[in-house]
Amino acid sequence: MPTPTETVPITEAAGRILAEDVAAALPVPPFSNSAMDGFLVHLADLEGQGPWTLPVAGDVPAGAQAVAVPAGQAVRIMTGAPTGEDTGGLTVIPVEDTTLPAGPVPLPAEVTITAAPTAPRHIRARGENIAIGEAAVPAGARVDAGALAALVSVGALEVPVFRRPRVTVIATGDELVAAGRLPGAGQIPDSNSPMLARxxxxxxxxxVRELRVGDAPGAFTQAIAEARESSELIITSGGVSAGAFDVVKEALSGTDVWFGKVAMQPGKPQGLGRVGDAAILCLPGNPVSSFVSFHLFALPVIQALAGLKAEPRPWLRARLSGELPAPRGxxxxxxxxxSLAGSPVVGSATGGRFGSHFVASLTGVNALVHRGVDEGPAADGDTVLVTPL
Structure with missing residues (x-):
């Protein structure tokens, strides 16, 4: 279920997910206007053989009020400037179709038109894109740059959105050392916390916020109790295998959390369930396993909590650069x-070798290659199934 809804000013809506359809409070365009720099004239004054010379009755720069066009005369008009709503029989003659130079020049006393259309042109009608009351942006849409432009254009001052989910990342292990410190004997850098948080x-x-606890069940239980009160989603890494110090599995045994094996490599041990009102995903501790598991399991949960509609993950075929081993069960x-430059080409980040601990090979990773359990090894040049990240 998505998070509860709230109403936010349009200036704070970027990146949020709309909870309801937003209808247009303004039409687009908001008024009829010129699509070109040129001269607004009556088509009836351009009959017969040209050229046609007309006195210039006024000037309408962008942001000004519309000026009525007297019969037999012209009004200079800029792109985006109002034409007035009674545009029957009017047309805009681009400056390029006159004897006047383009660019900033003084208002001329008259204009000579060298080419004329046979029907009204270059006038954008009020509301031709969207009318007042029509749905402008649907519920479930992410307010990206395009949606934000649309919402502002239709006069949305505030919009209903789903509240941004709160995620707590908990790394477990007495051996972990926080980023920014060098590990001592028997210790390893905690790469999972900053990776998952990012x-x-x-x-x-x-x-997102990060917590780090050791292998004492009491400390982990306390961290979970704190996180469940302030998060919609808890992501743990490590402590889900069958070892003697797998604190996550031990502390959550007997709760509404499932632990088991998923037929995938990397990422075989997994856990998921609920603690209180918070969802919890328990990912394996090997960094590459956590990375892959996040994209396959955690990302869809975050999207659902944020209010995005579920969509299948995109897959494509790409030519393999290098080799891949056969899946092992x-x-x-x-x-x-x-690389999508030309025909798609994909290469393993770890070369011919593969290991769930190869965290130093994650730089630049932007895809996952999927090899089914019944597939054999893949050779250089083979076509493989890929999902972009």
Whole structure:
């Protein structure tokens, strides 16, 4: 279920998901206006063989009020300037179809027109794009740059959106050392916390904070109790296998959280469920496993919480650069670098080798190659199935 809704000013709506259709309060265009720099004239004054010379009765720059066009005369008009709503029989003659130079020049006393249309042209009618009351942006749409422009144009001052989900990332392990510090003997850098937090931030859909706990069940239980009160989603990494110190699995046993094995490599051990009102995803601790699992499992949950409608993940075929091993009893998901310049080409981020601990090979990864459990090894030049990230 998505988060509750709230109403925000349009100036704060970027990146949010609309909870309701937004109808136009203004038409687009808001008034009839010129599509060209030129001269507004009556078509009836351009009959017969040209050229036609007409006195210039006025000037309408953008932002000015419309000026009535007297019969037998012309009004200079700029692109976007109002033509007035009674445009029957009027047309705009582009400056290029006159003897006057383009650009900023003084208002001439008269204009000579060298070419004329046979029907009204270059006038954008009020509301021809959208009329007042019509749905401008539908519920479930993300307020990206295009939607934001549309909302502003139709006069939306505030919009109903789903509240931004709150995500807590919890890394577990006595061996972990926070980013910015060098590990001592038996310790390893905690790469999962900043990686997962950044992956959440990159969605643009949710806020995120990080917690780090050791292998003591009490400390983890306390962290979960805190996170469940302030988050819609908790993501843990590590502690879900069958080891003697797998604190996540131990602390959440007997709760509404499932732990089991998924037939995929990397990312075999997984957990999911609820703690209180918060959803929880328990990802494996190996960094590449966490990276792959986030994209396959955590991202759809964040999108649903944010109010986005579920859509199938896109897949495409690409030519493989390099080689891939055969899956070993499980579907294989290989972090890869995809190029769409010309024919799609993809290469494994880890070269011919593969390991769920190869975190140093994640730089530039923008895709996953999927190899089904029944597929054999893939050779250089083979066509493989890829999902962009």
């Amino acid at each position: 992956l959440v931030e990159e969605t643009g859909l949710a806020g 499980r579907d294989l998901f290989v972090p890869a670098r995809l």
